[in-house]
Amino acid sequence: MKAFDTQLFKRILEYTKPYKRRYYSVILWAVLLSLFAALRPYLLKEIIDGYVIQKNFNGFILMVSLMGITLVLEVLAQFYFTYGTNWLGQDIIKDIRIKLFKHMTSFRMSYFDHEPVGKLVTRSVSDIESIARIFSQGLFMIISDILKMLVILIFMFFINWKLSFTVMVSMPILIYVTRVFQRKMQVAFEEVRNQIANMNTFVQERVTGMKIVQLFIREDIELEKFKEINDKHRKAWIKNVWYNSIFFPIADIISSLTLSFIVYFGANLLLTGDPVTEFGDLLAFNMYIAIFFTPLRQIADKFNEMQMGMIAANRVFEILDTQSHIQDTGTQKAPNFKGKxxxxxxxxxxxxxxxxxxxxxxxxxxxxxxxxxxxxxxGKSTIINLLNRFYxxxxxxxxxxxxxxxxxxxxxxxxxxxxxxxxxxxxxxxxxxxxxxxxxxxxxxxxxxxxxxxxxxxxxxxxxxxxxxxxxxxxxxxxxxxxxxxxxxxxxxxxxxxxxxxxxxxxxxxxxxxxxxxxxxxxxxxxxxxxxxxxxxxxxxxxxxxxxxxxxxxxxxxxxxxxxxxxxxxxxxxxxxxxxxxxxx
Known part of the structure; x- marks a missing residue:
């Protein structure tokens, strides 16, 4: 699978068409959420520089009230955004799951002769749940984070262009690290999905055939096989955890170093009497860096959530694209047969x-x-299968x-x-x-x-x-x-x-x-x-x-x-x- 399969992504988005109003309302809430998030530090700067330092009590009360309203609006925007993305994702996978189940029930019997039941169960349940995460944890979260970062950049440059350029220096490093992490995680997620499918297939077959396992005293043998499959599953997840354990500390270090440099550089500008820099700038940038680097740090994780959902979607679409049906081209409705x-x-x-x-x-x-x-x-039973057109x-x-x-x-x-x-x-x-x-x-x-x-x-x-x-x-x-x-x-x-x-x-x-x-x-x-x-x-x-x-x-x-x-x-x-x-x- 490609790093990002555009055609596959477009196909997934086709399922949003019945829910266009909700789809666009979620995007609207993402825009509002980014505006409210960027407005809070700006209001804090204005409160400090315009009212606290100036000892303007009446104006201070007004600005604090305005900041409180902004916080309430941000909470509401966050609620409707989160609820909307999850609601949309669940409706979409409901439609896909129904389509998949209907498709599988129309397969000819020969398909089930060679396809493991556990694999089909995995596709119908856990893989489809992963598709929902494209919308609840992936696509819209990435859109929201990118919008938030863009709006914050605009606000930062509007407040203090000197400090803003200092923040921009660290971005290429973090973007590069994020990209490397994303590629590694894609491979790790694919392996995790494979091992989950293998485990589901194994467990389903052994539970169904438990009588045979016990009759032929194969408990210990099957346990050893399960241990081997389980170990492969564990190793796949450990690799996933390993990459996360490396990436997030590196991202945190870059963010902390950027904040330290901003404080050092900003304090020097204040002490030297720089006309552009005010005390409130340092407080605002302190908040902006936390808000700005958090989505940048997490965007790789969210992209991988989306990538994992797309890998699952690719597996589901493989079944949906499978043409293993008896051709139902008959135009006549069978009457009550006489029976010859x-x-x-x-x-x-x-x-x-x-x-x-x-x-x-x-x-x-x-x-x-x-x-x-x-x-x-x-060939006795075969005659029955053919009479019913199973083959x-x-x-x-x-x-x-x-x-x-x-x-x-x-x-x-x-x-x-x-x-x-x-x-x-x-x-x-x-x-x-x-x-x-x-x-x-x-x-x-x-x-x-x-x-x-x-x-x-x-x-x-x-x-x-x-x-x-x-x-x-x-x-x-x-x-x-x-x-x-x-x-x-x-x-x-x-x-x-x-x-x-x-x-x-x-x-x-x-x-x-x-x-x-x-x-x-x-x-x-x-x-x-x-x-x-x-x-x-x-x-x-x-x-x-x-x-x-x-x-x-x-x-x-x-x-x-x-x-x-x-x-x-x-x-x-x-x-x-x-x-x-x-x-x-």
Whole structure:
């Protein structure tokens, strides 16, 4: 990243357009703040030289009152300036965060296959918060400081040009030091952001997979890895602190030496009877130097706050600029499908040079239950991903009711298809909200009726708060079978035209198997269903069974037809599960 990326900065400022009035009002308060800050030392000089030394009591009271009013106005200007910059920054990152979240939710599944979740969380939370600091701690603070310094310079030259030139001598040194510091800090901040992203990714993955960590006794191994990542994070911040520890003492020394020289030089001018210099000048310049050098000393820090925000913005914009979407070019709204599904010579691979499906042809007629079986990696779940258009096919056609699914808008297509997965994901929310997914068109009464129809109502009502019971993160408060019932109910209340069960009965509790089977029979009735399963007991009654092997359809027929093939693939699967393992029947 460049020292200062003008194009990136312009892009960030684009987000201020909805808040133009507030944007310009903040700049106005910055101007007023600089005027009030420069006016205080000038009024002090006038009070000393014009009224204290002259012993003008009435004028003294008036000037002190004027100085008090100036102080009040400066406080008000500081309040509105600080509040306005932070308010503006929070509104801008609110807009960016919404845009980013919307953008990420539209990514194709392949994007999430290779992008760490922790990295995306960092971009969506801490990086976006850093963007707010461009406005609250960076841009406007720098504008305010520069205005303050310019106004103070004008006042200093107006009061005493000789002392002002003395102040100007030290400025090139401080500017040079500031510039060197800024460059070093840019590199340090970039490293800090990298290490934060790495740490977030590591912690998120280990917390999510804590069961695996403990089952395989990897606590000590993961701790050592975390120590290494944490140490890199610490070193990145130490480098940041190191540069600050060097810069600020140097800036303070330059400021103190300048003040000392002003006192020495000004006192000599007074003692020699210089007509330009008055006693009040020394007091005013004493205040001016403190006000003048403070922003000059801090401007590097504020510039780095802005730079850190721009680095974060660059990371966020990288995601916003990522085009990893399924092309939603369909112009038709999917109707209530009759349910005929056709795959015609479909070729697909998750990697460009590795095809998972190799010219698949299959058909599911209206109202049929079609089972797809095969070994792990045969391409069963891939068929579901393609039907929902989570991925784009390389070649061939997937159609529903004779119409290419690419002709339908994504939202309308996916609304007509419900999927029940083996690994049920539940949000840390109530059972009711996990079933409806906050769909306002599904009432609680509808959910309860549906739950009774598939046999889930009794188990839900046995929970402490019934449908309002919070299942916590990923539904950890429920058993796997209970989570599966919630998934069936979620699919059922959406009233889909097409239902897909992806290994939905392979990991249920034994005592809930009968209940799950009843739910399956209920939600598949009178609708086209595709059932993917390892356990052949769940697909014996399917209207059609399609057998996949290495991305190709190798057999097709009913259960009885496939069993008649002496050396058939399905027959071998059946024998391995039923003949050799009678206890599983």
């Amino acid at each position: 599904i056709s795959f015609d010579k479909v070729v697909f691979g998750y990697k460009p040079d590795e095809d998972v499906l190799k010219g698949i042809d299959l058909t599911a007629n209206e109202g049929e239950m079609v089972a797809i079986v095969g070994a792990t990696g045969a 784009e096919i390389k070649s061939g056609t997937i159609s529903i009711d004779g119409n290419d699914i690419r002709n339908y808008s994504l939202d309308s297509l996916r609304t007509q298809i419900a999927v029940v997965l083996q690994d049920v994901f539940l949000f840390a929310d109530t059972i009711y909200n996990n079933i409806t997914l906050h769909n306002p068109h599904i009432s609680k009464e509808e959910v309860m009726v549906a739950a009774k129809e598939i046999g889930a109502h009794q188990f839900i009502m046995s929970l402490p708060e019934g449908y309002e019971y919070n299942v916590k993160e990923r539904g950890n408060m429920l058993s796997s079978g209970q989570r599966q019932l919630i998934a069936f109910l979620r699919a059922y209340v959406s009233r889909p035209s097409i239902l897909i069960l992806d290994e939905a009965t392979s990991s249920i509790d034994a005592h809930l198997e009968e209940l799950i089977q009843k739910a399956t029979d209920t939600i598949t009735k009178n609708r086209t269903s595709i059932v993917i399963a390892h356990r052949l007991a769940t697909v014996i009654n399917a209207d059609k069974i399609i057998v996949l092997d290495k991305g190709m359809v190798v057999e097709e027929g009913t259960h009885s037809q496939l069993l008649q093939k002496e050396n058939g693939y399905y027959r071998r699967l059946y024998d391995s599960q039923f003949v050799n393992h009678q206890e599983e029947i």
